[in-house]
Amino acid sequence: MAKLTIDKNLNTDNTYSRRQASLSSRRPGPLARSLQAATLALAGAALSTQALAEHDVKLGLMLPYSGTYAALGESITNGLKLAIEQEGGSLGGHGVEYVTLDSEANPSKAPQNMSRLVKGDGVDVVIGPVHSGVAMGMLRVAKQTGAITIIPNAGLEAATNQLCMPNVFRTSFSMWQNSYPMGQVAYDQGHRKIVTITWDYAGGKEDLAGFEQAFTDAGGEIVEQILVPFPSTEFQTYLAQIASIAPDAVYTFFAGGGGVGFVRDYAAAGLNDSIPLYGSGFLTDGNLGALGEAANGVQTTMHYAETLDTPQNQAFVSAYQEAYGEAPDTYAVQGYDAGKLLAQAYASIDGEPDREALIAALEAVELDSPRGPVSFSASHHPIQNVYLREVRDGEHHVTSIASEQLEVPDSACPMKS
Known part of the structure; x- marks a missing residue:
């Protein structure tokens, strides 16, 4: 034993x-x-x-x-x-x-x-x-x-x-695996011009790259990519910049306390009423209690949801x-x-x-x-599978499978040569 x-x-x-x-x-x-x-x-x-x-x-x-x-x-x-x-x-x-x-x-x-x-x-x-x-x-x-x-x-x-x-x-x-499906989702939901925002570090950049690849391949445009110094959670300046650009939607990767701060500040600025917020699942995972109503309507893609x-x-x-x-x-x-x-x-x-x-x-x-x-x-x-989830009443509700049995790009793997 x-x-x-x-x-x-x-x-x-x-x-x-x-x-x-x-x-x-x-x-x-x-x-x-x-x-x-x-x-x-x-x-x-x-x-x-x-x-x-x-x-x-x-x-x-x-x-x-x-x-x-x-x-x-x-x-x-x-x-x-x-x-x-x-x-x-x-x-x-x-x-x-x-x-x-x-x-x-x-x-x-x-x-x-x-x-x-x-x-x-x-x-x-x-x-x-x-x-x-x-x-x-x-x-x-x-x-x-x-x-x-x-x-x-x-x-x-x-x-x-x-x-x-x-x-x-x-x-x-991988960061790509969870973010890539959301690019097609955002395009299919009618968005054509999107701002992406994350911390200025490798993980955040890899996540944005997956979303941006799928969204632009579908025909969308990334009008601005915003990189926030890591691990700053002072977002007001960047939210004002987003408001002035007025994109169709925003895609973000933040996690932990950064995710809580960004979603709360986004809602407090009133942006969620006019500019839908999308993200990798780590934006809200483990944070729903702290986020409360500020997270309602946020859509994320992730390989798991507790309500599956x-x-x-x-x-x-x-x-x-x-x-x-x-x-x-x-x-x-x-x-x-x-x-x-x-x-x-x-x-x-x-x-x-x-x-x-x-x-x-x-x-x-x-x-x-x-x-x-x-x-x-x-x-x-x-x-x-990677699931599309929407936060409603403090839970992740699975709305669809955003990408079924998704494989990651691995052409550089020496075991495949």
């Missing part, structure tokens, strides 16, 4: 540790271990299969458990552990040991932290990160060591394109609420699918789950996920 190892960098006094410890089981006691050892010694090679099953799988969780992104790290971890608990707390008959390390969402520490998990703790699989800058450092170590890595959030395009590698998989998204009306999602939402006392979000689904990806892969392996066997098994997995059907491309990126 699963057991929890807390890295010394992790604050064990926080809510995460108390909740997660309750979902983990303990190591076998000394008597149980001695009996196991005696049995194996007597049985020898005839019990090699049993010996294999008693070899724990060590999962290294390199996620933020402090700072701005701590809630995201907790949601991903919750989803991951729920998925594995639903498999009896094991992966292909192997017990599971969790080694958690607080990434602090700090890119400068990423190579050292990744090396610590892989070389120091000897984990079998690394799950992380949230932050795309941290992912860059992790990918360098993954390439050097061959460590199997599952990315449950960071949306940088390069991870499953220019920097793709056989041992790296993603259960989340499918048996798989209803079962997931119910199980998550029972385990953690709150509704799941997109981050929880991404962690959950990382757990189910591992569970299916380990269960399919005949014999010892060495690195090559596990990679081959992971590549073959198809998930019947709460978000809908998910398979993996040659670059190990999820092929998945």
Whole structure:
């Protein structure tokens, strides 16, 4: 069964540790271990299969458990552990040991932290990160060591394109994948001249690029692209600029506190009455309570919505609420699918789950996920639905599938050459 190892960098006094410890089981006691050892010694090679099953799988969780992104790290971890608990707390008959390390969402520490998990703790699989800058450092170590890595959030395009590698998989998204479908949606809804706005950093620019590509290919015009210094949340000057341009609509990428501030300020300026607001799903995800009525009518595209009306999602939402006392979000689904990806892969392996066997098994997995059907491309990126959602009465209501089983551009992936 699963057991929890807390890295010394992790604050064990926080809510995460108390909740997660309750979902983990303990190591076998000394008597149980001695009996196991005696049995194996007597049985020898005839019990090699049993010996294999008693070899724990060590999962290294390199996620933020402090700072701005701590809630995201907790949601991903919750989803991951729920998925594995639903498999009896094991992966292909192997017990599971969790080694958690607080990434602090700090890119400068990423190579050292990744090396610590892989070389120091000897984990079998690394799950992380949230932050795309941290992912860059992790990918360098993954390439050097061959460590199997599952990315449950960071949306940088390069991870499953220019920097793709056989041992790296993603259960989340790319910035392009969530924004590209909205370009066609906005055009189909009658808009021809649009202003785009985001922070001046790589993630925001990648998101805008997807929307702008689809919108201009459809025949629309980007009349202005506004880049706000990161991580400023002072938007009044830019809102005045938008009002003076008077476009047909605005498309934006902001997240977290920036998303809350922008949507609130947009509504307070009265722009939502005359200039519809569109965005990537992260504009409103996790923020609906803070946004209140200011978010009503905002349309976003995303690979998940908590109100998705499918048996798989209803079962997931119910199980998550029972385990953690709150509704799941997109981050929880991404962690959950990382757990189910591992569970299916380990269960399919005949014999010892060495690195090559596990990679081959992971590549073959198809998930019947709460978000809908998910398979993996040659670059190990999820092929998945992207939904059009509208905020009404504090909920994301799915109005359509904006793009069905969307694949990402990955022609620069070395595995495809």
